[in-house]
Each structure stands twice: as structure tokens, then as C-alpha cells.
Amino acid sequence: MVDDTADTRTVALAYVDGLEHRDWSRLTGLLAADVVYEMPQTRERISGRSAFLRFNQEYPGDWHLRARRVVADGRHAALWLDVRVGAEQQDACVWLDVGEQGLIERITDYWPEPYEPPAGREHLAQRW
Numbered sequence: 122m123v124d125d126t127a128d129t130r131t132v133a134l135a136y137v138d139g140l141e142h143r144d145w146s147r148l149t150g151l152l153a154a155d156v157v158y159e160m161p162q163t164r165e166r167i168s169g170r171s172a173f174l175r176f177n178q179e180y181p182g183d184w185h186l187r188a189r190r191v192v193a194d195g196r197h198a199a200l201w202l203d204v205r206v207g208a209e210q211q212d213a214c215v216w217l218d219v220g221e222q223g224l225i226e227r228i229t230d231y232w233p234e235p236y237e238p239p240a241g242r243e244h245l246a247q248r249w
Contacts, residue, residue: 126193129219133191133198136217136225141186145174153224160230173228182206196220204232 132151139148149170158167158176167173183206190201200215211232218227 125196125219125223128223129196129198129217130191130193132219132223132225133193133200133217134188137186137188137200137202140177143178145178148174148177151225153220153222153226156225156228158228158230160232162232162234 135147136151138144139151152170152173154170155168156170156173158173159165167176185205187203188200189203189212192199196219198217198219200213200217202213202215204211204213214231214233216227216229217225220226
């Protein structure tokens with residue numbers, strides 16, 4: 122039995138690095154031709170490598186990504202990203218599914234928006 126965890130971790134870090142450096146050629150080599158990219162918060166789905174690359178090439182602003190944490194298990198990886206667009210900082214959580222050929226087949230990108238917690242649980246949660 123082959124454990125793909127180390128290769129998946131390498132692919133996940135290369136994915137973030139490729140996006141950060143706008144290295145579209147490198148990124149192309151990491152993505153399956155029929156990759157699916159989903160953003161649950163906006164209920165958007167982008168299908169196919171060329172559409173995904175174009176989405177990122179045309180994304181507005183001076184954006185930057187840095188991996189804070191990568192967890193890989195077999196052909197799945199989870200990334201906690203520090204995302205900056207201009208002076209604005211956000212955290213993002215990204216899940217990658219890597220296929221048998223070592224290419225990213227599915228990307229699920231969560232962009233959490235901050236909000237105030239509901240009243241009544243102050244005794245359970247600590248704010249920071």
C-alpha cells in the first residue's frame with residue numbers, strides 16, 4: 122500500500138506558491154484538466170483548468186497568500202491560508218483532492234466572514 126501523504130503535502134504547498142507568485146505555468150502542471158473549484162459562501166463553481174487559471178489571472182487587487190498550516194492525509198490536504206488583498210487580511214481554509222496522477226482534481230475554498238457571536242454562550246467561549 123502506497124501512502125501519498127508526502128506527495129500531497131508537496132502539491133498543496135506548490136499550489137499556494139504557484140498562486141502567490143502568479144506562476145501560471147507551474148500551476149497548470151499541478152491541476153487536472155477537469156479540476157473543479159468551489160466557493161461554498163458564494164455558491165460558485167468553476168470547472169476546468171483554463172477557467173480556474175483565468176479566474177485567478179483576472180482576480181482584482183494586489184492579493185497575496187501564505188500557508189499557515191498544511192495537513193495532508195493520503196490524497197487529501199487542508200490548508201489554512203493567510204490572505205492579504207491590499208491592507209486587508211483574511212483567513213481562508215482550502216481543501217484539495219489530489220487524484221491518482223498526482224494532480225489536483227477538486228478545490229474547495231472557504232472564505233469566512235467575521236461576525237459577532239450570538240448572545241448566551243459567553244460562559245462557554247472566550248473571545249480574542
